[in-house]
Amino acid sequence: MFNLFKNEGKVKDPVCGMKIDKNKTQFSFVDKGETFYFCSQNCKDIFVGDNKKQGQEKKGGCCS
Numbered sequence: 001m002f003n004l005f006k007n008e009g010k011v012k013d014p015v016c017g018m019k020i021d022k023n024k025t026q027f028s029f030v031d032k033g034e035t036f037y038f039c040s041q042n043c044k045d046i047f048v049g050d051n052k053k054q055g056q057e058k059k060g061g062c063c064s
């Protein structure tokens with residue numbers, strides 16, 4: 001019955017695609033009012049770097 005509530009904190013790391021809990025991760029980034037969550041500082045750096053240097057080749061992410 002509380003499965004829905006349990007899944008509420010689950011979000012996808014936009015860099016590596018890993019499922020993480022936004023209530024547990026300490027790596028987050030707000031862009032234009034939207035909050036993104038990451039599994040590691042490395043993934044966050046890649047995401048933030050992509051926002052700043054668009055057109056550059058993407059790095060692999062943390063878990064590839």
Ligand SMILES: [Zn+2]
Nearest residue numbers: 013016039043
């Ligand atoms: Zn990641």
